[in-house]
Amino acid sequence: MPRPTLRQLTWVFFRVGNSTFGGGLPTMAALQREFVEREKWLTPEDYGLAFSLARITPGTNVIAFCAATGAQMLGFAGALAGALGETAPSAILAVLITQGYETWRSNPLVLAAIAGTIAAVVGMMWSSIALLVKPYIHSSQGIVRAVPIVLGAFLALYTFHLTPLPIVGLAALLGLLWPDAERKK
């Protein structure tokens, strides 16, 4: 199986990671085309392993996916190329956008535009909630398990003012003690 140079690999992560809008899944799909189908640097099994483990790695799934595929090809240097190539250019852009907001925030017209985007953030968060919950409510069993966990975490933070860390820990413990029925793919 051919192996890329570090430069070639960094370039693919940079190009795909910073030109694909829409979050992690489109980026992982685009990288599959590059690594598995076009360049044949990875087997479909390598890709599948990286994809499934990325979903159970803490943090942002797509960054873990890039670190995993990079490591499969070139070890730790490849992992570093994956994580940084995927995030660093977009991070610079995010800082520039933040600076732009800061510089123009005293202008009433810009302020009005920002106020519109701030409202959009709330809708974005609700959408994230819906997309997080959606895979787990396809059966009555799933709903019976999902509702108390979601509502319990909500109440623990909002009403009882627990901090998020113990809530996450309790949820993990509950998940261990109360196994769910795996959804068939």
Place this chain on the structure above:
Amino acid sequence: MNLLLLYLLLAKAVFTSFSGMASLPMVREDFVVKHQVLTDRQLSTAVVAGRTGPGPNGLYIVSVGYFVGGLPGAFVGLIALITPAFLIIPLMKFAARYANVPRIRSAIRAVVLASAGLLMAASIPLAHDALANPSGSALAAVIMIVTFVVLTFSSVASWWVILGAAGLGLAAKLIA
């Protein structure tokens, strides 16, 4: 706030979440509520900045770092964002043994569900902030609902929605 503490708090939030936005409740708790080095408005602005461009959803962590510690803070934010990703390397080595253990997978799914509840709670103060929109709370409510519907039920990229929301805010100001 010193950069080490900034890193540790951001890394804690990223390490204990399993998707880009799921770290937000912990970030809010630490930076807005406990240490008071960030406002709700800045947190929302960071989310917008992270979602306007391409790249992963968790990029708002970098903007939070920038608000708290300037450019060095943004760098620290980037390092905190990518640190947990490297856990996948040892995880790959043990994958065959543990990744498919039903109870482990069940625990992870429970954490994902709890993240949804935490996000719900964290969205309430941000919604209050957004409803204080100078162009009217009705407009803000419409933008929230339309954003939710569009992002949940279509494949429209989030930066189009942000652009549309900015345009609506601007138009309302120009008309008023």
